[in-house]
Amino acid sequence: MIASDLLDARVLEADGQAVGWVVDLRLVLDGTTDGILARPRLHGLVVSPRTRTSFLGFERSDVRSPWPIAPLLRRWHRGTFLVHWPDVARVPEPDDADHPGPAVVVLRPGYLRYDATLHR
Amino acid sequence: MKRLLAVALGILTAIGGFLDAGDLVTNAVVGSRFGMSLAWVVGAGVIGICVFAHMSGKVAAVSGRATFEIIRERLGPRAAGLNLAASLAVTVLTLVAEVGGIALALQLASSVDHRLWVPVAALAVWLVLWRVKFEIMENVTGLLGLALVGFAVAVFLLGPDWGELAAQLAPQVPVEEDAGTYWYYAIALFGAAMTPYEVFFFSSGGVEEGWTAKDLATSRLNVLVGFPLGGLLSVSIAACAALVLMPAGIQVDAMSQLTLPVAQAGGTLLVAVIIVGIVAATFGAALETALSTGYSLSQYLGWSWGKFRRPAQAARFHLAMILALVVAVAVLATNVDPIAVTEYSVVFSAVALPLTYLPILVVANDPEYMGDQVNGRAMNAVATVYLVIIVVAAVAAIPLMIATEAGG
Numbered sequence: 001m002i003a004s005d006l007l008d009a010r011v012l013e014a015d016g017q018a019v020g021w022v023v024d025l026r027l028v029l030d031g032t033t034d035g036i037l038a039r040p041r042l043h044g045l046v047v048s049p050r051t052r053t054s055f056l057g058f059e060r061s062d063v064r065s066p067w068p069i070a071p072l073l074r075r076w077h078r079g080t081f082l083v084h085w086p087d088v089a090r091v092p093e094p095d096d097a098d099h100p101g102p103a104v105v106v107l108r109p110g111y112l113r114y115d116a117t118l119h120r
Numbered sequence: 121m122k123r124l125l126a127v128a129l130g131i132l133t134a135i136g137g138f139l140d141a142g143d144l145v146t147n148a149v150v151g152s153r154f155g156m157s158l159a160w161v162v163g164a165g166v167i168g169i170c171v172f173a174h175m176s177g178k179v180a181a182v183s184g185r186a187t188f189e190i191i192r193e194r195l196g197p198r199a200a201g202l203n204l205a206a207s208l209a210v211t212v213l214t215l216v217a218e219v220g221g222i223a224l225a226l227q228l229a230s231s232v233d234h235r236l237w238v239p240v241a242a243l244a245v246w247l248v249l250w251r252v253k254f255e256i257m258e259n260v261t262g263l264l265g266l267a268l269v270g271f272a273v274a275v276f277l278l279g280p281d282w283g284e285l286a287a288q289l290a291p292q293v294p295v296e297e298d299a300g301t302y303w304y305y306a307i308a309l310f311g312a313a314m315t316p317y318e319v320f321f322f323s324s325g326g327v328e329e330g331w332t333a334k335d336l337a338t339s340r341l342n343v344l345v346g347f348p349l350g351g352l353l354s355v356s357i358a359a360c361a362a363l364v365l366m367p368a369g370i371q372v373d374a375m376s377q378l379t380l381p382v383a384q385a386g387g388t389l390l391v392a393v394i395i396v397g398i399v400a401a402t403f404g405a406a407l408e409t410a411l412s413t414g415y416s417l418s419q420y421l422g423w424s425w426g427k428f429r430r431p432a433q434a435a436r437f438h439l440a441m442i443l444a445l446v447v448a449v450a451v452l453a454t455n456v457d458p459i460a461v462t463e464y465s466v467v468f469s470a471v472a473l474p475l476t477y478l479p480i481l482v483v484a485n486d487p488e489y490m491g492d493q494v495n496g497r498a499m500n501a502v503a504t505v506y507l508v509i510i511v512v513a514a515v516a517a518i519p520l521m522i523a524t525e526a527g528g
Contacts, residue, residue, distance in 0.1 A: 004197065007197065007198075053199070054194060054196045054199060056194045056195070056479065056482045057194050057482065057483070061488060063485055063486055063487065065494075065497075065500055066481060066500040067504070069478070069481070069504070069507075070485070
């Protein structure tokens with residue numbers, strides 16, 4: 001699997017209810033050292049309920065400027081949340097009979113929605 | 121001298137925007153058809169590119185990241201890929217025009233047909249990209265490009281009625297032109313002032329020169345000297361054409377006509393100075409656009425890039441530039457008019473510019489990247505006004521181009 005398989009995918013709950021699109025992946029660098037950096041690990045998916053366009057990084061912080069771009073984007077992406085990777089039940093293959101068409105990500109029942117902001 | 125060399129990056133960047141082969145001719149066309157009535161657009165473009173380049177230079181100095189790295193990170197692969205395709209189209213089309221422009225300028229100097237100069241010009245550009253250090257490259261082309269100050273000198277030597285010239289500065293559509301054509305040229309001039317490749321080059325150049333937060337003053341000086349100077353020379357070319365070519369009813373369609381007002385004002389000596397300036401400016405713009413091709417592609421795809429690395433350590437970056445030059449020579453081999461090529465780049469510029477500008481504006485506000493160097497309120501107010509202008513120009517560009525048949 002590569003990042004492009006997940007980006008822009010539609011996100012479904014276990015019962016098939018659509019909750020949004022994957023707008024970004026959150027990686028952490030805590031693996032064994034590979035060259036000069038630690039190997040990245042997929043921590044979770046950033047899911048936006050209304051749009052699959054980019055949030056331009058505003059999901060990470062509480063920056064409110066420049067006006068009016070920041071407030072408009074925040075409104076458009078309101079309800080954006082983070083799901084941890086272990087809460088993803090499965091990512092069906094493109095030729096999966098239950099999920100024909102564009103890529104989807106199916107979440108586990110009882111998955112948790114986390115705040116997408118990065119806290120220092 | 122040291123101060124002058126410190127702003128070479130800004131001067132070279134501005135040459136690529138305001139005084140490249142296509143713009144040299146466009147400025148003369150505008151002067152001969154519209155007098156000084158479009159000079160205000162150049163003023164608006166100068167302020168716009170100052171705002172844009174200032175933000176991108178600041179982001180590069182403080183975060184160490186060049187513009188296309190920011191674009192890819194903030195827009196994601198899809199929207200950034202669209203931007204990359206449009207930006208590469210503008211940049212390579214301009215490179216085609218520059219290689220052709222060097223050849224035309226050498227024809228002016230030598231009377232040898234420009235088609236014979238094309239391979240020579242392309243090879244010379246490649247050798248500089250391959251061998252010459254970034255600082256030497258920018259200093260030589262930036263300083264020699266200053267010979268175009270000859271156009272400003274020519275305006276004084278022509279001894280115009282300054283009151284009448286100033287009266288022409290008011291924005292108005294001349295009686296013999298229609299409003300659609302006026303606004304088409306307004307957008308073409310604005311688009312030429314604010315091209316995506318200028319910002320790719322300027323921000324990557326800052327990284328090449330190893331700027332850090334301590335160099336913010338250098339960045340600001342480069343912006344505040346380079347672009348206004350480029351704009352001033354651009355207006356001088358239009359003024360020369362307005363003073364000599366417009367009254368004589370001469371329609372500009374070739375680079376050689378640029379020298380007519382200069383010859384009348386200052387004779388052979390000034391023409392020689394101007395030709396040196398044109399060769400340096402087109403050569404500098406060719407370097408700028410070729411490098412921008414390599415910078416934007418490498419930064420999007422995460423390849424190692426930069427002239428500060430040896431070519432073997434940035435092989436794909438150098439290969440991209442070689443391919444761009446091969447494309448330029450191949451296009452010119454079809455005997456296409458190099459100047460006409462740039463007319464169509466405004467379309468791609470319209471797509472690329474908003475998608476290039478927005479991520480830089482957003483990152484310039486992000487304290488995670490910028491620390492305490494985030495944009496202030498006044499800067500954000502001006503930058504947001506320009507975002508609106510850029511979007512309006514982008515939306516209007518294509519319909520106007522079709523309606524006026526590219527200003528015909």
